[in-house]
Amino acid sequence: MKKWFTIFAVILMGILVYALSFFDTFSGSGQKEKGDTVKDSEQIQLTFWRNGGNVAENKAYEELVASFEAANPNILVNMKSIPYSDYEIRLRTELAAGNPPDILTIDSPTLGLYANTGSLLSIDPFMRKEGKIDDIPDSTLKGLSYKGQIYLAPIVESSIALYYNRHLLKAAGIPDPPTNPNNPLTWDEVLEIAKKVNNPAKGVIGIDPAQGFNDGESPAYFKTPLLWQFGANVLSPDGTTASSFLDSKEAIDALRFYQNLYHKYGVASIEIPGGAFEEGKLAMTVLGSWTLTDLEKNHPEFKLGEDFGVTPLPKGKYQFVPNGGWALGITSKSKHPQEAWKFIKYVTGYQGVKKYVTITGDIPARYSVAKDFPELNEYPKNIFVQQSQKYSKNRPVTPAYPVVSDAIRRLFEDVGIGGKDVKVAAKEAVEKINTGLKEIK
Known part of the structure; x- marks a missing residue:
């Protein structure tokens, strides 16, 4: 009797496990276990072009892309780093051919050239709603705007x-x-x-x-x-x-x-x-x-x-x-502007800027990040930070x-x-x- 009871219990447990897995599969309520990956067909792929930087800058971007993808498994960011001397020519060639990346970095003084040709998507609505622009100096935002619209989001500043x-x-x-x-x-x-x-x-x-x-x-x-x-x-x-x-x-x-x-x-x-x-x-x-x-x-x-x-x-x-430096924007032909903004928001937000500055030692574009680094509030780096925040001016857009x-x-x-x-x-x-x-x- 004990033997049959044991067999019956095993069968019943198996039926129960199967039923639960069947329910999860077809109800959509089941959550992925650790180690599960999103199928390629379910991923949105973004192309991201940027100018090649130094070792620290390259490392910072690589870590930001990796952490973003980990937090957003349905989005894959294909980042391409292009040498500075070739970047502008290759970018303009692809823009003219109608095959630009979704996301790109632009040296802020050249913004007007790209915005005027319609190559860039205005991210003004995104920035004003979710970009926390009160955390960015007005002088920086002015250099990232064209005809009253914000086109680029900054990570760091210069002085x-x-x-x-x-x-x-x-x-x-x-x-x-x-x-x-x-x-x-x-x-x-x-x-x-x-x-x-x-x-x-x-x-x-x-x-x-x-x-x-x-x-x-x-x-x-x-x-x-x-x-x-x-x-x-x-x-x-x-x-x-x-x-x-x-x-x-x-x-x-x-x-x-x-x-x-x-x-x-x-x-x-x-x-x-x-x-x-x-x-x-x-x-x-x-x-x-x-x-x-x-x-x-x-x-x-x-x-x-x-x-x-x-x-x-x-x-x-x-x-x-x-002031001025390389900032992130979205090309007007991107098929995934919402996802592209999600990446830019992550990279140029508080946590993204903090990670970038931790690795590179650059001047953050956000007030909140600058406050969190003691060395940026002490001589000599405080000189660059405060000048950037109080006395900087952008070259003509x-x-x-x-x-x-x-x-x-x-x-x-x-x-x-x-x-x-x-x-x-x-x-x-x-x-x-x-x-x-x-x-x-």
């Missing part, structure tokens, strides 16, 4: 400051400059310091005011703030002309001051040897927030506080620093920005390298930009 060699300043009897982000030196004060430390006989250069003379976007990023600080702008508020702005009295004053550093006072040099700052041959130089990590990694013998210091970017009549950027580069080369009459150089830059604006129309 620049004046780095100085402590030994060279001390030898000239000059105390360390201020560290308060709200109390920078004026350019006139910096000029006086540069005169005292400049020593051609020993090969010592007083200052590199704006990262020398490079190609690409660097000249516009580092040099445009000087125009703002003297009260000038590159374009009119409506972005239709450079006339009476880039050639205004304020712009001429800024350009003449810059030119005088090279040709009148001789405290700046057109050619600066590599490693001049670290080797004690350059007293002051304007560098980015990212340089702190580079110096620590590549020049550990050149120590912050001992060998060099950081002071806020000097001001003219006004205090301004540049215009479809003609590539022309604007090139015109700025050539303008500063003409007055800095060539010593060209500043009024003539400014007039030529204005004509070039206005021609570009007309061609866009």
Whole structure:
């Protein structure tokens, strides 16, 4: 009897297990066990293109994609990292061919070029409803907007400051400059310091005011703030002309001051040897927030506080620093805009930005994240953070920005390298930009 009871119990248990599994299968109420995966046919696949970054940036994105996919098993993000030098060309080619990715990164100054052609989806409704834009500085949002619509979401910001060699300043009897982000030196004060430390006989250069003379976007990023600080702008508020702005009295004053550093006072040099700052041959130089990590990694013998210091970017009549960087957007041809936004919301939200900043050490675009990192609220990183939040300004958002950027580069080369009459150089830059604006129309 006991034997039959046992057999009956086993059969009954089997029927019960089968019934439960049958109910789960067809009712849809069953939950997936650990280790279960969503079938390929059930997954939404997003393509994500971004510019190739350094090791830390690549790692940050890889971890963000992995954690997003773990939290959203029905969405697969196919991320492609493209070298910086090839990125713009490949992206524009695919956009023109009608085969763009769902999500992409864009260097914010070039936003107007993509938004004007209809290549980007406005994420304004998403950002205003779910993007917590009160947590992002207005100056940052302005640089991510075109014609009143937000098109990009930021992860991190950027800023620049004046780095100085402590030994060279001390030898000239000059105390360390201020560290308060709200109390920078004026350019006139910096000029006086540069005169005292400049020593051609020993090969010592007083200052590199704006990262020398490079190609690409660097000249516009580092040099445009000087125009703002003297009260000038590159374009009119409506972005239709450079006339009476880039050639205004304020712009001429800024350009003449810059030119005088090279040709009148001789405290700046057109050619600066590599490693001049670290080797004690350059007293002051304007560098980015990212340089702190580079110096620590590549020049550990050149120590912050001992060998060099950081002071806020000097001001003219006004205090301004540049902002802008790579931000995320959705292409207008994406078949999955809701899912694409879900990914962007995750990456650029509090947790995503915090993870990214933890890995890269960059300046977060969100106030809330900056507050949570003690080192970002202490010298010297607090200088970059507070400048970014309080005194930053975006480069012009215009479809003609590539022309604007090139015109700025050539303008500063003409007055800095060539010593060209500043009024003539400014007039030529204005004509070039206005021609570009007309061609866009």
